[in-house]
Amino acid sequence: MPVIEAGAAIVRGRVLFERRMPAPLNEYYDVVVTPGFSDTHAHPQVIDAGIIPGVTWNNSYEWLLTRRMVIDEASVRNDIGLASSLAGLTLKRALLEGTTLIALTGSFDANIKAFVRLKERPRTVLLPTVMKKRGWATPNGVADAYRRYAKYARDDFLRIGVFVHSIKYAGRDMLHEAIQLAMRIRGPLGIHLSEGVPEKEEFIDSSCCLDNVRVVGVHCLNDDYSDLGIRCSSCPGSNLLLYEKYVPSLGRVTSFGSDWPHFLGTIGGQIGLITELYRDRLSEALFKATVGGYLDYNLNYSGDLVAFDGSIRDVLSGRVKPRLVVVNGIVVVYDGRLVSTGESLGDVLKALDEVVDYAVEVHGIGEKPVKLGLEDAVERARRVRRASVRSEAR
Numbered sequence: 001m002p003v004i005e006a007g008a009a010i011v012r013g014r015v016l017f018e019r020r021m022p023a024p025l026n027e028y029y030d031v032v033v034t035p036g037f038s039d040t041h042a043h044p045q046v047i048d049a050g051i052i053p054g055v056t057w058n059n060s061y062e063w064l065l066t067r068r069m070v071i072d073e074a075s076v077r078n079d080i081g082l083a084s085s086l087a088g089l090t091l092k093r094a095l096l097e098g099t100t101l102i103a104l105t106g107s108f109d110a111n112i113k114a115f116v117r118l119k120e121r122p123r124t125v126l127l128p129t130v131m132k133k134r135g136w137a138t139p140n141g142v143a144d145a146y147r148r149y150a151k152y153a154r155d156d157f158l159r160i161g162v163f164v165h166s167i168k169y170a171g172r173d174m175l176h177e178a179i180q181l182a183m184r185i186r187g188p189l190g191i192h193l194s195e196g197v198p199e200k201e202e203f204i205d206s207s208c209c210l211d212n213v214r215v216v217g218v219h220c221l222n223d224d225y226s227d228l229g230i231r232c233s234s235c236p237g238s239n240l241l242l243y244e245k246y247v248p249s250l251g252r253v254t255s256f257g258s259d260w261p262h263f264l265g266t267i268g269g270q271i272g273l274i275t276e277l278y279r280d281r282l283s284e285a286l287f288k289a290t291v292g293g294y295l296d297y298n299l300n301y302s303g304d305l306v307a308f309d310g311s312i313r314d315v316l317s318g319r320v321k322p323r324l325v326v327v328n329g330i331v332v333v334y335d336g337r338l339v340s341t342g343e344s345l346g347d348v349l350k351a352l353d354e355v356v357d358y359a360v361e362v363h364g365i366g367e368k369p370v371k372l373g374l375e376d377a378v379e380r381a382r383r384v385r386r387a388s389v390r391s392e393a394r
């Protein structure tokens with residue numbers, strides 16, 4: 001069997017040197033990460049976060065009520081061609097950034113069509129969003145769609161569950177319906193939890209019969225859900241940009257989500273931010289950024305790896321992009337390009353710009369959305385860390 005030789009390897013979060021590992025081809029790379037990065041929460045249809053320069057919010061409910069949108073989110077979701085293009089670009093970007101597993105919320109129809117159409121894709125978890133708001137799906141609607149698409153969910157590549165937007169926007173009855181649905185389809189249930197407000201008591205009070213359901217809470221900024229057996233996908237990038245906060249205690253985080261892959265990149269692209277925030281617990285952070293997502297969604301990671309040319313410092317700071325990406329033993333990115341189409345990360349980002357221009361034209365008020373990126377999140381991470389060190393010293 002062919003082997004990849006690596007000067008250094010990050011294996012299940014541990015940094016090791018001079019490794020040889022089975023792979024589909026005989027090659028040498030400076031650094032290999034196995035499995036690849038996992039991104040446990042991404043909104044592929046979000047191209048406008050309603051950011052107001054200079055403004056931060058206290059919590060998600062406040063942000064959703066007072067943000068300034070220049071593109072109509074519901075129209076983007078209902079434009080199935082556009083919504084599906086955005087999902088397709090997210091999946092391609094994920095691979096080119098070394099993200100070998102990604103969980104997508106939002107439009108089920110758009111996301112699964114993108115998944116089916118692509119030749120190369122990461123392991124994908126589809127969590128269609130349900131809430132009581134005009135234009136959004138209900139658990140019954142997801143159940144109908146699931147019947148149409150369940151045939152694709154047969155292997156270790158595609159897992160289908162449901163995503164409850166939040167306790168407030170779904171309500172107790174819809175949360176119960178979604179739990180029942182997750183149990184019926186044996187899929188995971190995702191939910192935004194404690195995004196700036198304590199919600200643990202309310203969640204315990206509003207949910208029931210969770211014993212047989214895998215729950216992945218997203219954000220968990222204010223509460224620790226680990227004693228309830230609930231996994232926690234932390235999204236430090238968007239949390240820093242919206243609230244200037246992140247979860248400082250890695251112990252209650254099980255994995256990381258990008259939240260806004262079009263602004264911030266997927267978790268493979270955000271590894272510099274994660275290592276900046278958790279540099280004191282690097283191995284644990286790397287475990288959660290790689291294996292963590294596979295454990296959250298109970299997916300196999302055998303045959304998944306990402307390889308780089310460059311120093312381990314360059315890889316961990318996000319300065320170099322993957323040369324090779326392998327999913328389930330199959331090469332999907334070679335020499336930094338998708339194998340079937342030859343597209344590079346630059347090509348995908350250019351295509352994204354064109355799609356966003358179209359969305360501004362057709363679904364917007366003629367202005368481009370305010371775009372805060374990964375550099376802004378890293379800058380805030382440094383500031384927030386400095387402030388917390390200062391307050392500890394006092």
Ligand SMILES: [Zn+2]
Binds near residue numbers: 043192218259
């Ligand atoms: Zn989210």
